[in-house]
Amino acid sequence: MRDREKVKVITPFPLTDEQKDILYSKLSRIIRGPFLLEEEIDPSLIGGVVILWGEILIDCSVKTQLERLKERILREGIPHVHGR
């Protein structure tokens, strides 16, 4: 399907060729057929990568993990929190 031919890859800093190759080979395990990596830079991610493949979003960014950590701390760490 048309969606799958372009896969957007968002990283906090530009990828080296080697990193791009590794990413491509890992992704080929799930994505059948040829596809193109479209790169985008978003420094707010801090580290990691966000992959947008058609309708699926794979978020491996440090930013999101920090947010999840924050949520957990607020939820479990503090005895009585007033609503956000």
Add this chain to the structure above:
Amino acid sequence: MSMVGDILKKTRDIITTYRPEPEIEEIGEVLEVQDGVARVRGLRKAMIGETLLFGSRKAVRGQVLGLERESLQCILFGDYTTIHAGDQVFRTRTILEVPAGEELLGRVVNPLGEPLDDKGPITCRGKRPVFFPAPQVIDRAPVQRPLLSGIKIIDAMIPLGKGQRELIIGDRRTGKTTIALDTIINQRGKGVICIYVAIGQRLANITQVVEILRKFQALEYTTIVATSSEDPPALVYLAPYAGCAMGEYFMYQGEDVLIVYDDLTKHAVAYRSLSLLLRRPPGRESYPGDIFYIHSSLLERGAQLAESRGGGSMTALPIVETQEGDIASYIPTNIISITDGQIYLETGLFNKGFLPAINIGLSVSRVGGEAQTNIMKKVARRLRLDLAQYFELEEFARFGADLDELTRQQLEHGKRVLALMTQTSFTPLPLSIEIMEVFAATQRFLDPVPLDRVKEWERAFVAHLREEHTDLLERLEKERDLTHDLEEEMRRVLANFNERFLQEAV
């Protein structure tokens, strides 16, 4: 100091044991947004009724209402002007839920549970699905416990019971909201939790309602779910269901709840707008085909639960506004057929100063006597008859015919009964006083009082009862039946009071 130490330790523990994991989500894309309705591409697995989050910040919530071949139809709650074509859409895999719990009492919120007053954020421990099936037959018990409105006419002749749905219907500005508010105010100290849902009302009206409830100290046990005419139709549509869900939280815990839907006419209009935007085929008066179901599914959720389910209840007072007194039009007839009776307010009565402007002939409570205490039932029996006779004679007397003494007396009696049945707004009366007044009226204790002094008589009598006969009032509230002895005491008190009152006139 140790609390800070605890927090630091807990935080450290969470951080050191945290395992990062990639997140995999389905993403959809907004194709178009129009007046609070969005079409979304993707999210093939999304289901009807599922909550979706819009925008990269996931700030706006919406609900899937339609599945098309290549897209989803969603209604947006919240500020949809921030959502544009191309924006991302996320699944939540849950149905719409609202926060619910004691924390909502005394607050004014929108249908999503977000505070609209300035008393700070709300964190509710509980939550409930906005749309939920009504209790099954087996989970219900008959409506047998009275819900007192504090309004004489209603408690005597159109009595309400816990778990009943009673419609308040009439033209604009006939006192519909006032009756609902009076009932809410009368629940003070009775352990009934109240919810007032403002559906597409003018902001000024909503503010007034809040003020009235605050003034009569009813706010503490009431939650106000407010949508104004400025809110998107999706939010207006959601309002009654959200309020109902908040009520169900208490009902399923064995509590008694009173919920007011003000008003369902505006609700129908909002749903019509939404349906037309969703391109559903318009039916009669351009309303969608499920306009009946929209209201029946809401009102059926109000009930008296069986002991096995906790014995709680939710009494519903839906309000419908008619045009030119036409109760035979589409939406009114729909709701009349769903509810367990109606309180019909007439402009004519209102203008004549007969307040509350209830047309007793066209009003009915299909639960009736089951929801009245035995004493009130006995005492009120004559009332309906007396008033019916009076209205008949009134027609007749209007033609200026010469009347015989008996007829004239009947008329004068009827006028006094009617006069005593009027009541000013926001002065709900306790059951014992209502019983005494109805008794006084039907047993002709008012006949010797000049018509223009009836209201004065009432004021004096109520004060007298409160000062000197608290024991009798207590008996009336507590006793199971109108014994001969109790009735005698009532007559004695009335006779004595009348003697004094009439003497003072002279």
